[in-house]
Every structure is written in structure tokens, then in C-alpha cells.
Ligand code: NAD
């Protein structure tokens with residue numbers, strides 16, 4: 043492996059600007075069908091024993107940012123359980139192969155996180171199969187754009203809330219009794235929490251809620267030795283985007299509005315999660331690490 047996350051390169055040209063085809067796919071999108079394909083670090087992520095023996099549960103670990111995090115965690119020495127929707131089995135098997143090739147256990151947990159019963163079941167399955175839990179990454183998310191509140195279906199508003207906010211509560215509530223001092227919780231928020239797009243009313247609202255949840259929970263759990271933090275991605279090339287996440291006209295130049303001038307790749311997110319999961323960040327709690335290509339998070 044010659045090129046890795048440690049290779050010095052111009053960040054502007056490290057990855058080419060994504061040229062997305064003018065074609066939307068049904069939700070949930072699949073990484074196996076994403077054009078152009080995304081980089082999850084399969085060829086580049088170099089582990090250095092930063093999470094040896096840790097046991098992690100990642101929601102939405104089949105694709106996009108969650109897949110990159112699962113691959114990185116395994117290469118850093120962790121066993122990884124992850125959730126995904128049953129129709130995402132193809133992507134989940136790819137991540138399973140990556141985790142097992144790294145020499146670690148992969149536990150696949152298909153199901154719908156908008157049901158609270160599945161959230162608690164996912165935690166108990168992970169704890170049972172991994173023999174405990176040290177890291178919870180609340181990463182799964184739903185994003186469907188809609189230009190006018192009048193046209194935003196009640197069902198979509200509720201489902202986005204359930205997936206992005208309620209699930210965080212149910213997963214975390216189920217996980218906390220298993221977390222010992224030194225454990226970490228990492229929530230995936232978004233630049234949308236700070237700079238909400240008018241067409242992402244419901245989604246941006248959930249991301250602002252995640253920020254509040256993260257800070258309150260961090261203060262609550264810090265005395266127990268459990269650190270809670272968040273990562274705020276900017277525009278990242280994942281299956282979320284061309285499956286109703288953005289209209290075609292925005293996908294055509296996706297990420298070009300960032301100071302770095304391009305969209306990010308999932309592989310560029312993974313080191314932020316590794317940092318927050320590892321004891322290197324032992325004095326970091328209630329923080330949001332922005333990985334936005336330079337977009338401000340005021
Ligand atoms: P992705 O589509 O690869 O991952 C999202 C995952 O969420 C899916 O794989 C799916 O398994 C899961 N999911 C959705 N609804 C679910 C449900 N009801 N039950 C169970 N699982 C469900 O896309 P991604 O961009 O990697 O998204 C990961 C996180 O990153 C999300 O929270 C998203 O909001 C956030 N994010 C993404 C971007 C971006 O530009 N891609 C930017 C900011 C934040």
C-alpha cells in the first residue's frame with residue numbers, strides 16, 4: 043500500500059471533482075451502484091493499532107461514511123458490528139469482506155432504525171456477538187430534498203425525525219448501560235445544522251437536534267468517563283445524495299461551493315471518527331469536528 047491517508051498531497055486535487063450522471067435512483071442508494079464510485083479507503087486506509095481490542099457498533103455501516111468508518115476501525119484493530127437496511131445486503135457484504143480481511147470480526151445487523159425495538163435489538167445483538175461495546179457511532183441518516191414545505195409529506199417529516207433523531211435516543215439509551223469508562227459515542231451531524239439548505243428543511247432540523255443532543259449528552263456522560271462527540275461532514279459523495287438527497291442540478295457540481303472546490307470522499311471522514319474513538323482524544327467531549335472542505339460551521 044503506497045498511497046494512504048498519510049500521503050502529502052494538494053487537498054484541492056487529491057480527488058477529482060465528482061461528475062454525477064443526471065439520474066436519480068430510489069432510496070436507499072447503493073454504493074455498489076454509485077457512479078462514479080466512492081472511495082472508502084479500501085486501497086488506502088493504513089491502520090496503526092489505534093483501536094486494538096475495541097468493540098464498535100456503527101449504524102449505516104454498509105455504505106458511504108459508515109462504510110469508511112467500519113473499514114478504518116477494523117484496520118485500527120477493532121471488531122465491528124454494523125446496521126443497515128435489509129435491501130442493502132450487497133453493500134453490507136462488501137464491508138463484511140473488508141472487515142474480515144483486516145482480521146476482525148464483522149457482525150451484520152439488518153433492520154429499520156425508525157422502530158425503537160430494532161434500535162435496542164441492534165445494541166443487544168452487538169453486545170452479545172462482540173462480547174461488549176466500547177464505541178457507538180450513530181451514523182445512519184435519511185435525507186430527501188423537497189423545495190416547498192407545502193409539498194413536504196407529513197410521513198417524510200416524521201420518518202426523517204425517527205431515523206435521524208429518535209433512533210439516536212433509542213440506540214444510545216440501550217447502549218449506555220454497557221459502556222465502561224473510556225468508551226465513546228460519536229454522532230454524525232452535518233454542515234446542514236449550521237447552514238441549512240431551504241430544500242432540506244426536515245433534514246437540517248434533525249441535524250441541529252443532533253448537535254443539541256450531542257452537547258447535552260456529553261455533559262451528562264463525561265463524569266462517567268464516556269466521551270460523546272460529533273462529526274459534521276460537508277458535501278460527501280455517497281449514495282445518500284443521488285437517491286433523492288439533492289436535485290440533479292446540485293449534483294452536477296456537488297461540493298464545488300466549498301473552499302476546497304470539490305466534494306469529499308467517505309475515506310476523508312474516517313480519520314476524524316478514529317481520532318474521536320481513540321484515547322488520543324481523551325480530553326475532547328461535546329465537540330463537533332467539521333470535515334466540510336472548509337465550509338464554515340458558525
Ligand atoms: P449512506 O446512504 O451511505 O448512509 C446512510 C445509511 O443510513 C444507509 O446506508 C442506511 O443503511 C441508513 N439508513 C437510512 N435510513 C435507515 C433506517 N430507517 N433504518 C436503518 N438504517 C437506515 O450516506 P452517507 O452520506 O454516508 O450518510 C451517513 C451519515 O452522514 C448520515 O447521517 C448523513 O446525514 C450524514 N451526512 C452525509 C453527508 C453527505 O454529503 N453525504 C453530509 C453530512 C452528513
Ligand code: MG
Nearest residue numbers: 070104105130
Ligand atoms: Mg447504504
